[in-house]
Amino acid sequence: MGNRESYVSNSLKLEIQEKPDSITTDWIGKSIERNPGQFLNPILVKLVNKSNETHKRMVLDFRRLDYMNSSTITPIIKILERAKKGKTNITILYNFDFAL
Numbered sequence: 443m444g445n446r447e448s449y450v451s452n453s454l455k456l457e458i459q460e461k462p463d464s465i466t467t468d469w470i471g472k473s474i475e476r477n478p479g480q481f482l483n484p485i486l487v488k489l490v491n492k493s494n495e496t497h498k499r500m501v502l503d504f505r506r507l508d509y510m511n512s513s514t515i516t517p518i519i520k521i522l523e524r525a526k527k528g529k530t531n532i533t534i535l536y537n538f539d540f541a542l
Contacts, residue, residue, distance in 0.1 A: 451481040458489065464533075465493055466501040473507065473514040482514070486521040494528045504536040 449456045455470040467489060475481065493500040502518075504510075525532050 449481070449485055451475060451478075454478070454481070456482075456485060458485075460492075460498070464499040464501050465489055465496075466503060468503045468505075469507040469510075471507070472509040474509065474511055476513060478511075478514045479517040479520075482517040483520070486517060487524070490521060490525050490528060490530055493525070493530050499531040499533055500525060501533045501535065504534070507536075 445460050447458045449458075453472040453474060457468040457470060459466050459468075467485075489500055492498075522532065
């Protein structure tokens with residue numbers, strides 16, 4: 443994993459940047475795939491492993507994610523469980539905009 447990498451699947455883009463003390467993943471666009479785990483799982487596993495090897499905080503930044511379907515929750519929960527087992531330090535950033 444270099445300093446910066448990008449992965450794209452349809453309208454979802456993951457931008458990963460390795461910093462001196464963290465590995466940040468910016469989620470951009472929309473996650474609308476029926477089975478997003480096929481795209482997300484290999485990337486997220488790689489991030490957890492890299493975070494554990496380097497002892498860097500893993501940051502998942504959802505602030506530029508416009509939409510996420512319910513199928514996207516499963517790979518996120520699974521990676522959080524995996525990270526917990528590996529004692530990975532994680533920060534999750536998000537905006538909570540609620541309109542009636």
